[in-house]
Amino acid sequence: MVKVKMFDAKEANNSPRKAAEVPVVDANAFYAVLESRRSVRIFTQDPVPEDTMRRCMEAALKAPTSSNLQTWEIHWVRSSEKKRLLIEACLGQPAAATAQELVVFVARPDLWKRNNGWMLDHLQSSPETPGKALQYFKQITRIVYTQGPWSLFRPFKWIWFTLRGIKKPTPREPIHAGQMRIWAHKTTALAAQNFMLAARAEGFDSCPMEGLDSYRVKRLLGLPRTAGISMAISVGKRAEGGVYGSRFRFDSSHFIHEH
């Protein structure tokens, strides 16, 4: 979600743009995966192969991520003792208790600076990196994501963005630690959805769980207070009666608005 202009859109809109070659894909096969993904709360005893788990986790990390800063983590809890503790922290719910595998998706807003440094290392290692890309990770991300200790820069950022915003479009967030958390949680959830769909594509099922004791989960995973538990996700094969009723959504006219 890089914002630097590397292209003059107005200029290009005057001449037709050539289509790029893109792999041919099968929409029906994709929708079969998406439609059959349900939150499964009772799993069979069939194990999930390690390879499957690894492919699903790698698929998760191919989600788009804000400024490519990858402020996400996946914690795969494999030891039976830690699994027992994680099931407890998930309030013992059957989706956790009957799961064959359990992972925890974690948002790491606190690691944006480390990752920004890695991005710079990566970009600087190639002579073909456009100057604007370098500038983005040298200046823009630092202005946007630095909030100061205890979000001390908040009032200054607010005044600056608000005054600038009177005359021209100006990003308003993030200007404090709470908004940094939202920012990292969004990116992490995009990855989590990739993971759940990949599990379904592999013939397995999943259940995302937010009803958990985040304090205990952080202690179990050795995570600092600044990390955010996005959700635990269980994986396994769907058991009979494992889906509680048919999918129910309110009429989409409540959610899809046209302007």
Added chain:
Amino acid sequence: MVKVKMFDAKEANNSPRKAAEVPVVDANAFYAVLESRRSVRIFTQDPVPEDTMRRCMEAALKAPTSSNLQTWEIHWVRSSEKKRLLIEACLGQPAAATAQELVVFVARPDLWKRNNGWMLDHLQSSPETPGKALQYFKQITRIVYTQGPWSLFRPFKWIWFTLRGIKKPTPREPIHAGQMRIWAHKTTALAAQNFMLAARAEGFDSCPMEGLDSYRVKRLLGLPRTAGISMAISVGKRAEGGVYGSRFRFDSSHFIHEH
């Protein structure tokens, strides 16, 4: 992500559980979609059929959603005047300026109570609804998601959850409006990822954009201050040069941790 126990996991773990019938799916076809999804920043002039857009939006709304409360919205900006304003609010970036279609994913933590009422209406309309499901939407969601005006209940919830948490696993969030925002943004991002993958499956491409003026976007869409702009997403056909470089992720060993 319902937490009510409708099933005794310990009991069931003693007897093998029968697998449910699940549609057969094609993992390779799914991965072809996932792998070819890239953030596309320059689109061709080819239009996106209205049907395609509707299928992608419906696919979005099939993502899992916390407590099934569906605190999400998709705003599809179709009029050319509003599109012009939205492109401006997206800072004129090419991914917006060259997009054929533009949607905005919006988190609506402020609408949880309305949707909880709808869930109750739905459940109460069927005589087969288990009592625990009714109890969940009558009591548990109300305890969990009610924060009081200006999050006044925060200190009480904090003390209650912290004391209870000493002895037994206890959810720690959400206890204030900021955590309600995180909660709704997570659910909305899950839907956004479905949308982007569906667009790819349909032969189109997308770009999620968070670098935008949320104040102007809310004004444009007639949204209250309490709504949260998750991201704008552009849709179109990938133009030559529309992807800025090959996909770059740091080594996954930084993000995948085993316990």
